[in-house]
Amino acid sequence: MSIKDNLKKLKSELPPHVTLVAVSKTKPHEAVMEAYECGQRDFGENYVQELTEKYDALPKDIRWHFIGHLQSNKVKFIAPFVYLIHGVDSLKLLQEINKQGEKNKRIIPCLLQLYIAREETKFGLSFEECEALLHSDLFKNLTSIQIKGFMAMASNTDNQTQVEREFLSLKTFANKISSENFPIEILSFGMSGDYSLAIRCGSTLVRIGSSIFGERRYT
Numbered sequence: 001m002s003i004k005d006n007l008k009k010l011k012s013e014l015p016p017h018v019t020l021v022a023v024s025k026t027k028p029h030e031a032v033m034e035a036y037e038c039g040q041r042d043f044g045e046n047y048v049q050e051l052t053e054k055y056d057a058l059p060k061d062i063r064w065h066f067i068g069h070l071q072s073n074k075v076k077f078i079a080p081f082v083y084l085i086h087g088v089d090s091l092k093l094l095q096e097i098n099k100q101g102e103k104n105k106r107i108i109p110c111l112l113q114l115y116i117a118r119e120e121t122k123f124g125l126s127f128e129e130c131e132a133l134l135h136s137d138l139f140k141n142l143t144s145i146q147i148k149g150f151m152a153m154a155s156n157t158d159n160q161t162q163v164e165r166e167f168l169s170l171k172t173f174a175n176k177i178s179s180e181n182f183p184i185e186i187l188s189f190g191m192s193g194d195y196s197l198a199i200r201c202g203s204t205l206v207r208i209g210s211s212i213f214g215e216r217r218y219t
């Protein structure tokens, strides 16, 4: 199936309140343009250099989502234009994003990444760490960032019951935080393999790569 057909099929499955971010990492500009020409405007990238190259070359009305693990020393390269930073997992990183937001005279929208998986390798804050961060004075002083919600990745397993449990733990946590006067607008979870389940569990934004662009080849 073509990118166009894949997108059409996906769009027909997603409820209107769910945003589709097309994950174009490792894919050429032509692939992004093919999706763009079907009306897709939200794209996700994992690597700073790849993102800045695509930003320079491609239409300026694309909303670029940074979904990878962001290093503090690279924030400056994406701060002028990034639409949403998904993977913020420390106060230190948030402070750097805030600093770059000030420099660029903009408020940078961010999602805090939460650790919900059983694996050791995934990045993210625990629920306790996240709450402590949101209630800290240092956080309250950051005026050039805005926390829009949370991002998470479930365990990489075929066990749907476990994935569901992990997704629901995030949804429950988000409800709790919302009730504490931190409005949570965006819950970013669900990828090609688990987006239907993610949406049933309360996701409002799915990040989908291979189901749109085909398998990735890393060289």
Ligand SMILES: *Cc1c(COP(=O)(O)O)cnc(C)c1O
Pocket: 023, 025, 046, 067, 068, 191, 192, 193, 207, 208, 209, 210, 211
């Ligand atoms: C690559 C990636 C995706 C997309 O994964 P697919 O399985 O290809 O849909 C989503 N989120 C993050 C954080 C990724 O790194």
